[in-house]
Amino acid sequence: MIYLSQIVNGIGLGMLYFLLAVGLSIIFGLLHFVNFAHGAFYLLGAYLCYALLQHGIDFWWAITLAGLIVAAFAALVEAGLLRRIYRLDHMYHIVATIGLALMIQEFVIIVWGPVGASVSTPPALVGVVMLGNFIYPEYRIFVVGFTAVLALVLWWLLEGTRLGAIVRAGSESSDSISLLGYDIKRINTAVFALGAGLAALAGGLATPIRGLDPFMGVEALAIAFVVVVIGGMGSFTGALIAGLLVGIVQSLMATIWPEGASLAVYIAMVVVVLVMPRGLLGRA
Amino acid sequence: MLHRRQFLKFSAFAAASLAAPGFLRSAFAAGGEITLAAPLPMSGAFASNGKYGSIGTSMAINDAGSILGRKLSYLELDTEGSSATAVRKVQDAMQQRHATLFAGGILSSTALAMSQEINKRDGVLFTTAGADTITGSKCNKATFRWSVPTYGAINETVRPLIDKMPNAKRWYTITPKYVFGEDLLSAAKDVFKEKGIQHVGNSYHSLDTQEFSGYITNALSVRPDVLLLLNFGSQSTACLRQAVNFGVKNRMTIVVAWASGLEQFKALGPDVVENVYFGAQYWHAIDSPFNKQLVAEVKKEKGINPDYALASAYMITKLLIDGARKAGSIDGPAVAKSLEGMEYDGLTGKETIRAADHQVIKNYYLLKGKAKANMKDADDYVEIVNYGQSFRSAKQEQCVMG
Structure with a gap:
């Protein structure tokens, strides 16, 4: 029974991890850009959500606004800085985004201080659901459902619409898309803003679960990269499967090998990379 | 195109860089x-x-x-x-x-x-x-x-609570797997044994984890009367918050053996702190x-x-x-x-x-979270319910000055 409980808990955890990683996966998959500021956008989203709540704004509006504000900020960063280095070596991407991440982290410390903070669960989702010995918070169930719906919407947007087709074509050959009359720069900006906005949304949704602290971005970035590497770099479906795999492994290991539960996630990544070097659904 | 090996190499480099902003801060004097x-x-x-x-x-x-x-x-x-x-x-x-x-x-x-x-x-x-x-x-x-030290912390929190709650016989522990956590756990087991308490389980966790839902699921599955958290700092904050999210507070007593006090209570908020017991080295209302x-x-x-x-x-x-x-x-x-x-x-x-x-011989405090409505000011999160001094002798501590 305990293993079944842990698998169910792991599915919930995995959906959270997918939500964390999906923005990174989109940016990498479509822009071939390694965004080490992804965790910082998550952090900024969490703190903006917190700040809006402090000003009396409703939780649902707060997470929506936080996502939009971070997306707008990311669009400015992309247009003002990152688009100038897309064609440079990946080391430039890394240096630029790490610098950006450190600036955002220090900004959070300056504005909100190094001490963590707490966000209450929305009143409508305060309770727990009980199935025998298995107990699960209603808010986490909501996040799982929300993430599932979000995954479907993103999949439809990227795979089932003309806009998605243009974006995907742009990721294969930006020059060809430009020759067809599409503004590839705008498309790239939109994709980057979407990825960053999703990170911020994840940050806002995570606040009632894990609270806030200025270093939460680093933790989120590590998990996001593990999910993206296991799933296959740039694979949307791979990120979903990997998120679930990581969540279930971590949760099951909490019973089987508790002290190694976090380590098991990285062992799983190593095993997947050794057996399937491109990840579960990575492209050649 | 970025290759997998490059990606992993870059990831390691970036993780190290992000984890070390402290290099930027240090003070120098003449x-x-x-x-x-x-x-x-x-x-x-x-x-x-x-x-x-x-x-x-x-x-x-x-x-x-x-x-x-x-x-x-x-x-x-x-x-x-x-x-x-x-x-x-x-x-x-x-x-x-x-x-x-x-x-x-x-x-x-x-x-x-x-x-x-x-x-x-x-x-x-x-x-x-x-x-x-x-x-x-x-x-x-x-x-x-x-x-x-951990011996005194456990003896000034677990022992008075066992006396206060004689019917709470089943205790579960969540412990960080390093020297501090091991010492707290060892001291807690000694008190359990002496007082006839059933230690129904323990979940170890690593020093870097912030996700405790799996360990809380372990605890809930054995239906203890008391959940004793033996972690510290941001980990005990995250663990306690998630335990409260899982409805643990409504099903059993939660004890944090070693709380960091005011800054931790601020991070948790009064809703989480209410009715939770905390062991503490210090509280600003000490007389x-x-x-x-x-x-x-x-x-x-x-x-x-x-x-x-x-x-x-x-x-x-x-x-x-x-x-x-x-x-x-x-x-x-x-x-x-x-x-x-x-x-x-x-x-x-x-x-x-x-x-x-x-070793400094001093008091250790058992605090209990107040309801928000009973707080006299913004920092009045807890009341002192017990305090005292528990120390083994230096000989029992096996201290040989080197």
Whole structure:
């Protein structure tokens, strides 16, 4: 029974991890850009959500606004800085985004201080659901459902619409898309803003679960990269499967090998990379 | 196109860079001054403890002004919560700044590592770390500890709660897998055995995890009467918050054996804190003359109530300064000698530095979270429900001064 409980808990955890990683996966998959500021956008989203709540704004509006504000900020960063280095070596991407991440982290410390903070669960989702010995918070169930719906919407947007087709074509050959009359720069900006906005949304949704602290971005970035590497770099479906795999492994290991539960996630990544070097659904 | 190997290499590089912003922060002072160094976790998961520890240390130094006719200067060393980094920075401070006085080392693992190094180089370390071995089997002539070790923390929290809740016979523990957690767990098991409590399970976790839902699921599956959290800092904050999210508070009593006090309660918020029991080294409402004096000073200068990190850092820094004045020297062994057996009015009332193992004999407190409606001010999160002193003898602690 305990293993079944842990698998169910792991599915919930995995959906959270997918939500964390999906923005990174989109940016990498479509822009071939390694965004080490992804965790910082998550952090900024969490703190903006917190700040809006402090000003009396409703939780649902707060997470929506936080996502939009971070997306707008990311669009400015992309247009003002990152688009100038897309064609440079990946080391430039890394240096630029790490610098950006450190600036955002220090900004959070300056504005909100190094001490963590707490966000209450929305009143409508305060309770727990009980199935025998298995107990699960209603808010986490909501996040799982929300993430599932979000995954479907993103999949439809990227795979089932003309806009998605243009974006995907742009990721294969930006020059060809430009020759067809599409503004590839705008498309790239939109994709980057979407990825960053999703990170911020994840940050806002995570606040009632894990609270806030200025270093939460680093933790989120590590998990996001593990999910993206296991799933296959740039694979949307791979990120979903990997998120679930990581969540279930971590949760099951909490019973089987508790002290190694976090380590098991990285062992799983190593095993997947050794057996399937491109990840579960990575492209050649 | 980025290849997988490059991607993994870049990831490792980036993770290391993001985890080490503390390189950017350090304080330097001019020559001719006496340097008092504070090795604290200024970045990483325990940064909030480091920030307030740093405030406490600098306040104590400012209050003292100078010793032995020389100005005191403050050197902040960011340990990043890592033993290796802490030892390297201590070595640098001793070699380059001739520092001999060290106040800090919040984490047991870093304090133990620094303790050996400082002893080897004839310095003196006053720490607030919790592991029993610091003044036990790994004690040495250079190391002093202000905080009550894990044995006392457990005996002043678990024991009174067992007496208070005679029907709560089934206890579950969640423990970080390092020396501090192991010591707390060992002490808790001893009390369980003595009191006839059934220890229905324990979940170990690593020092870096912030996701506790799996461990909470383990605990819920065995239906204990009490969930005893043996972790510290941001981990106990995350673990407690998630336990409350899972409805644990409505099903059993939650006890946090070693809370960081006010800053932790602020991070958790009154809804989470309510009805939870916390063990604590310090609370700003302690009724002692020296504490009242410190609280007034911190309120005046910083506009806040002192938390454990700030108050304990102030205390250990003051003790080092008092020790140097008494010794008439900043030489480590001389300062250590002058501190041995010292009695003074401390934050928790009369406190004594036991000569045999360099442990400060002081009170440990059991606090209970108040309902938000009962809070008299924004910081009035808890009430003191019990306090006392529990220490094994230096011989029982197996301290042989080296």
